[in-house]
Each structure stands twice: as C-alpha cells, then as structure tokens.
Amino acid sequence: MAEDKQTPEEEVVEETVETPDVDTDATADVDPIVALETEIAEAEEKIAEAEDKYLRAHAEMQNMQTRYAKEQATAVKYASQNLAKSVLPALDNLERALQVEADDAAAQQIKTGVEMVYKTLVSALEDNDIKAVGAEGEPFDPNFHQAIQSVPADDDHPADTIAQVLQKGYVLADRVIRPAMVAVYN
Template sequence: MASNKKHDEEKQNSAEATETEKVTAAEEQAATEEKHDDKEIIDLKRQLDDMENKYLRAAAELQNVQNRAKKEQATILKYDGQKLATNILPIVDNLNRALEVKVDDKGGQQLKQGVEMVAKHLEKALSDSKVERLDVEGREFDPNFCQAVQTVPADDDHPTDHVVKVLQNGYKLADRVIRPAMVVVAK
C-alpha cells in the first residue's frame, strides 16, 4: 500500500508538473504573442507615420504646383499681347518716318493727315495695351533700355554717357522692355 500511495503521489506530482508546464507554456505563448502584438503595433505606427509624412509632402508639393501655376498665369496675363505689339512696332516706325517727309502740294498734305490719324490711333491702341514708348533722349545711357549704335564726342549740350539722339524708339510692356531704343551716345 505504501507503494500505491507513493505511486499516487508521484502521479499527482507528475500531473501537477504537467499542469505547471502547461501553465508555463501557455504563459510563455501569451508573452510571445504579446511581444508579437507589440511589435506589430510598433510596425503599424511606423507605417502610419511614414504615410502621414508622405501625405504631408504630397500636399505641400501640390500647393507649390498651384502657386507656380498662379504665378505663370499672372505673368501670361501681364505680358499678354507682347508678340502682337512686337509685330506692330515696325509699322509704327514706318508711319512715323512717313510723317517726317515734307509735303508741299494739297494732295500730299491730305495724305499726310490721313497717315497722322492712323499713327495716332495705332499709338493709342498700343498705349491702351500698356505698351509705352521709352523716353530716353537727353538721359543717361542705360543698357537695359537702350542699344548704342553710334557715338559722338561729348559737348556742353550733351554730357558723356548721355543719349544724344534716338534713331529708333524703344518700347516696354508693363515692366518688360520689348524693344530697346537704338540711340546715339555722347562719349
């Protein structure tokens, strides 16, 4: 009987050990799963942060693109008509040259008046489109607005580096020079 009792105790100890092992194994498994869950949460948070960062960068890039488009549109509107004005300027020059010719007969006078009217209307149309003639005669030579095609010696009436005569008028549209004035400069 003592041996049965011993055997029963061993069985009970063995069952308790097995139970303890099972509990320990379950605890280890739960701890492993918890570590796995924690790692997964950390990974998900990292991914969320990366996506948020990418979203913010994309939103900033979109804002930059919109700002650039607005600036380009404003520039296009500001300088709208530059090509047309550039193409019309030689016509204005030719009309002004025609007006410089002296006419003695009555028919020629009437023709000259007609040319004058056309020239004035054309100048007004350019002015209404914000195309302005550069007023450089007698002023200091500025290579941003003038192109020197000839020099003459400086004198009392024309100081050094000043425009003596305008050979061809220059024009600007808003703040952009669309054609520099061709000038004679005192040196």
C-alpha cells in the same frame, strides 16, 4: 540493447518536449504583449510614413497650382508681345512718313490722316501696356537702349546720356520688346 536505444530517444524526446513547454509557458504571457506592441509600433510607423507622403504630395500639389497660376498670369500679361513685335515696323514707317514735309494742301491732308492713324496706333499700344522707351537727354540704360553710335560729350551734354534716338524701343509691362537704338554721348 533494443531497449537501450529506445530509452535514450524517449528521454531526448521528453526532454525536448519539456523544455519548449516551460519556455512557451513563460513566454506565452509575454509574447502576445510584445507582439502586439511590435505591431502597434510598426503600424504607427506606417501611419507616420503615409502621413508624411500625404503632406508631401499635398505640398507638391499646392506648389504646382501656384506655379500654374503664375504661368497663366505671365501668359496673359505678355500675350500681346508677338502682336506688338509685328506692329512696330508699321509704327516706325508711320513715324518716318510724318517726318516728310507736306508741300501742298493734298499732301497736308494725307499727312494729317497718317498722323491720326499713328496716334490711334500709339494709343492702342499704350492701352495694352506697351510704351516707347528712349528719348534724347535720358541716361543711357543698356537694359532698354542699344548704343549704335557714340558722340563726343561736352559741357551741355554729359557722358552716358542719349544724344539721338535712331529707332524707338518698346517695353511691354517690364519686358523689353525691342531696345531703342541710340547714339550716346561719350
């Protein structure tokens, strides 16, 4: 009986050993090729993924550089906006001072000095691409003008044109610093 128990185990072992040997011999020639092809395919896939990531990162860097350059150009272009906003009330006061009539020679000299300061200031603003907007007779444009009053239109004055400028507006390049306050024919 002991021999019977050992024999089936040995037979089972022999069968088990023989079956893998036959399979490994048949697949031993194929497995390295298949394994290498699989590794090559995986490596090519990883290379493609890495190349895609690189191209995306490179494109993102170019976009960031372009965006930064645009932001810098905009900052330089509109750098004088805050200064202009601060100076405009002084310019308005100089315009009001020039509207006063000078009665004597001393007042006329003062008015001449104020006019020189006014012209110098306007010239400095224009040199920095800051220009006045809003003149009587111009078509009303809500992008540049703020209607404060309406005046009845007549044959000589068509509707939606500026009747009177109450306060000049100013633009820096293409950006409105302050809209002109106007009366509009309606």
